[in-house]
Amino acid sequence: MTALGLHRDFLPQYAQLDEPVRRDVDEVLAEFGANGRTNLRLEDVAGAKDPRIRLLRIDDAWSSVVVAHGESDGYLLLSVRRHGEALEWARKQRITENNLSGGIELRDDLAISTAVRDLGAHHPAESPDARLFDRIPDEELVRLGIDEGVLAACRNLRTVDELDILRPVLPELQYDVLADLAAGVSSETVWQELLQNFPRADGGQDSRPAVQERPGTFTEAMKRSHGHIVVVNDSEELADILRQPFDLWRVFLHPTQRRIAEHPPYNGPMRITGGAGTGKTVVALHRAHHLARNAQLVRKSILLTTYTKNLAEELARNLDLLITDRVVRGRIEVANVDVIALRHFRQRHPNSFDRVPEKDRRTRWQQLALRHHLGFTAAFLDQEWRQVVLGQQITTAEQYREADRRGRGNRLAPAVRDKLWSAFEEFTAQLREENKWAFEEIADEAARVLCEDDAKPYRHVIVDEAQDLHPAHWRMLRALVWEDDDDLFITGDTHQRIYDNKVSLRSLGIRVTGRSTKLRINYRTSREILLWSTALLLGERVDDMDEGEENLVGYRSSFRGREPEPAGFADESAEIAAVVQRVQRWLCNGIPPETIGIVSRTGQFGDGLTRALKAAGIRAAPLGSSAKTRGVRIGTMHKMKGLEFRCVVVAAVSASMIPLEAAIANADDDPQQHQQVLQAERNLLFVACTRARDALFVSWHGEPSRFLAPVLSAGRTGR
Secondary structure, three states: OOOEEEEEOOOHHHHOOHHHHHHHHHHHHHHHEEEEEEOEEEEEEOOOOOOEEEEEOOOOEEEEEEOOOOHHHHHHEEEEEEHHHHHHHHHHEEEOOOOOOOOOEEEEEHHHHHHHHHHHHHOOOOOOOOOOOOOOOHHHHOOOOOOHHHHHOOOOOOHHHHHHHHHOOHHHHHHHHHHHHHHHOOOHHHHHHHHHOOOOOOOOOOOOOOOHOOOOOOOHHHOOOOOOOOOOOOHHHHHHHHHOOOHHHOOOOOOOHHHOOOOOOOOOEEEEEOOOOOOHHHHHHHHHHHHOOOOOOOOOEEEEEEEEHHHHHHHHHHHHHHHOOOOOOOOEEEHHHHHHHHHHHHHHOOOOOOEOOOHHHHHHHHHHHHOOOOOHHHHHHHHHHHHHHOOOOOHHHHHHOOOOOOOOOOOOHHHHHHHHHHHHHHHHHHHHHHHHHHHHHHHHHHHHHHHHOOOOOOOOOEEOOOOHHHHHHHHHHHOOOOOOOOOOEEEOOOOOOOOOOOOOHHHHOOOOOEEEEEOOOOOOHHHHHHHHHOOOOOOOEEEEEOOEEEEOOOEEEEOOOOOOOEEEEHHHHHHHHHHHHHHHHHHOOOOOOHEEEEEEHHHHHHHHHHHHHHHHHOOOEEEEOOOOOOOOEEHHHHOOOOOOEEEEEEOOOOOOOOOOHOOOOOOOOHHHHHHHHHHHOOOOEEEEEEEOEEEEEEEOOEEEHHHHHHHHHHOOOOO
16 A cells, blocks of 8 residues: 554544545545555645645545645545634644654644743843753754754743643754753763664764755655654554554654664563653563564464553553554463462472461461560561562572671561571461462472473463562572573563562563663653652652662653642541542543542551442442453552552551551561662652542542642642
């Protein structure tokens, strides 16, 4: 077929059309597949800035704006609008090629100059205020791909807010460069990423990428426009995209995301980090797809895994959307990590057994603490056993005496360690006598089975939400594949660690040095919600899973929205009534109920809220329900992991609920563990808030949680 490019903005507009108009668009687009030619009825745009921009009539009322570069060199669909609006919009647009990437850029020069003029009216020429990019010389901005027109505009900017005002009219790649610089990313870091995303045609790395020197066609320029243009290769691919027009993540990847997902084989484990909403999971899905295209792979050669069952089910649903080829899809297995562990554990222990729950463990530890006169809490003993004994695979008293307990708080004298070891031995003996096993023990048994086997079950293992896994899980994952190219692909964010499992990949033999990259652009959450949520983590020191520290430098949102609304109430009934009222308002404004999520720290508050919603005639369904299930989604904060909603209520953020008292270790007994659990509780609140795209309502009754202090002290106190 004639080369056809779809601009990212075209698909949401197409999705909003009434069904009869969409069918008319489909019929017109079908003409692109006729013998590689088209008989499209294109109309010139009088007074157009760019004569290549034409109109394509859909019917009497609707037109599509098209870049027509000649039948032999492809077409680009930019927009679909009512005819008068399309004509007015098309007159203002101009198509250029980025002098760094060689990709297509859509620009409105008049809109840029008008926006800059309006901003300048608020800043007299003699104003002493520093400008946003004063520290960066013109030649450096030009080297980073900023062209003359945009350079003149950005020189007048004083704040990030002013840059955000210009975002809708700036070429996308140039905006990304400026936004990174404004967020504190060094120009050298930006330059290195550009070199990786848009390498030189000759493979050189010593000067500008110079892709503009590549001879090529308009179609090739469209193909270089990663992130905002997709070139459709046949009518079947076009139909597949139009069937799911809202799922832009399936089709459009930011250049950095695409570079990672479609990278040639990595020569070992690869790790992707980044804040909430930066597309780590999307990259993992696309990497799985990329690897699965290898014709030499057999069925289920690739494992895509994560910590919880709900997340695994969500990954499987999204993978089904992404991959329509059944053979390719069949090469990927999706399962949570404990399901995989249990499968291989049963090879050595085929008889029935029970997994010991946390509540049962705590009861046993309380009894052992009394019997052995230990003077430690059940929480401390459980964590010491999980994090030190199981984490380091300690099997003797001598090993425990020498064990590294960094991060576990107070030092323990050798005599105390000996008393503890006696309790650990008795605890383990109790479990084995009753044929009970902890999840971590099951994973370690599975690892032993796999290490003894001459074959490996997978060629590639992709791990999502890696920050929540225990060392035993990592030992099993390492044993699932041979050490080879593309063996492990790991995504995670330690700012979102909500389970108390801390690891060092290096100590577990998983080397990611030199094979690690960070995503910084949040595509899910508005800038206002992101800044508010990130403030909750103020002052926290977070590890990077590789014996270093993680940070959020350069972390930013790709769009603007409304400020979050925090609100406090006298009692629980008043808070529940306010939440119901807020949900009713969203529903009246046309928000689909399935795109509204409500969470609290515990299920008890959610139960009362569910009853109140039902009394108000609002249907509710558990978080993680099928997309076909009607109703507002409601559940606990832990269930929110991996999900996203247009509107979110984070309820019962009260001092008595967050942090949950039962989850916090005794500060005097184990101060280090106390801090780790506090951080996990704070991260849990951060995760819940960053699930919101457009609106966030945070409520409490009585005194607010101490975790809200950074945002409430800034003056946004709600009622």
